[in-house]
Amino acid sequence: MQSSSSNFSKTDDPKKEKQKKWFTTITLILSIGVILYFLFTTDGLDTLMQISKNIRLRWLEIALLAILARYAIEGYVLYLLSRHLDPSWTFRKSFTVGMVGFLYSALTPFSAGEPMEIYTMDRMGMSAGASSAVIALKSLIYQIVMMVYSLFFIATEFSYFRAVLDNIALVIILTLVINMTIISVTLIVMFNTRLTQKLLRFLMMVLLRMKWCRHPKRLYRKIRNQLYAFHDGAALMGRSTALYVKSGLLTLVQITCASIIPYLIHRSFNLHGAPFYTMMAADTFVTMAAAFVPLPGSSGGAEGGFYLFFHDMFGSAIWPAILLWRILAYYSSIVFGYLTTWVAAKKNWM
Structure with missing residues (x-):
């Protein structure tokens, strides 16, 4: 454990880390700036002021509960998979790991x-x-x-998707190709x-x-050793069909909570009809x-997609x-992720 942690710290380049932080900060500022720009340059600000006077907080409370359920399910799925390899593993550890994932997924590209x-x-x-396999x-x-859920929808x-986007078939094919490539590569590596x-x-x-790598042999040995460890962990996971089905169903609920x-x-907003x-x-x-x-948080693409599909609603x-x-759906991951990692660090959970 100690050696692995030290290796991680040694491979970190302070200059690159600083560049990543600046890149993330600029991206987040631009993401918020674009929304605020359109709020101020359209009638969005006036609409927001009108909505705030009559907003129905009960629905937002349900939305917050759905977000918290999403975080809890992430932790529980990790707990189920981790406990399969380590019976002493706790939900608290898994929840912390899940929130770390949400935090850094929000702050890093892809x-x-x-x-x-x-x-x-x-x-x-x-x-x-084992952790890589999990x-x-x-x-x-x-x-x-x-x-699968997206294909079902x-x-x-x-008819709705085709009405909103003329070239929806091309977008669907491109998205499926990328997804299938990621899934196939993961299965091959496992x-x-x-x-x-x-x-x-x-x-x-x-x-x-x-000539993109100064020490290719050293990098090759490092990745190869990690892959050997990864394959050992994947072999330990085995073909636990019931575990995977249960995890899949929980993931389905998790995605639904977000959707x-x-x-x-x-x-x-006291709107009806959609x-x-x-x-x-x-x-x-x-x-x-x-x-x-x-980009961090899919900035630009997420806002653009939401505008395209929900503008009429x-x-x-x-x-x-x-x-x-x-x-x-996004900034809360940063807030709750930071809070969780801060508490975990204070309590020496990680």
Whole structure:
């Protein structure tokens, strides 16, 4: 455990870390700035003031409960998978790891919270191979459930999606290709050692020819050793069908908790008429598609997708709705993530 932690700290480049922090800060400022710009330059601010006078807080309270349920389910799924490898593992540890993942997914491009989750689990006492297998499996389950759920919504609400976006078929195909690629690569790395080695050697060859890596052999040995540990952890997980089905169903509930947020905001604005099911379908698709935007919190893509799919439902209240949606679905991850990691550090849980 100590050696792994020290290796992690040694590989950190202070200059690169500082650049990442600046990049994240600028992205967050731009994300908030875009919303505030449209609030002030359209009638969004006046609409927000009118809404605030008659807002129905009960619906926002339900939305907050849905967000908290999303966090709790993340922790519980991690707890189920971790306990399969370590019976002494606790829900408190899993919840902390889950919130670390939410925090760093919100602060880093491509939602890259998984490495910090693995590092946190390592500090808590789980081996690197086991923690890598748990996080990879959790991410794989989420990716599969999200893709299948989105396809189900697209199939049942295709006329709505086609009416909103003319080239929806192209967007769907592109999103599916990216998702299937991620799922396939994860499965290969988890279960096919020989093919993984070939892919790794090919990657090292490309890095060497492009001169993108100063020490390719050292990097190759480091990644290879991590993969061996990862394969050992994946082998320990085994084919626990009941565990995976239970985790998948819980993940389905978790995604649903997030997908009902726009409807709850809609009702809190005292608006009526927008179909609950259609709003769920739109939010699920927007979340899946925006996940591939290479900016912290999918900034730009998330707001743009929400505007595109929900503009007719919210009308003049669309920018206040986007602001509130981002606060609940995105910025809350930063707030609750920081609070959780701060408490965990104070209590020596990590």
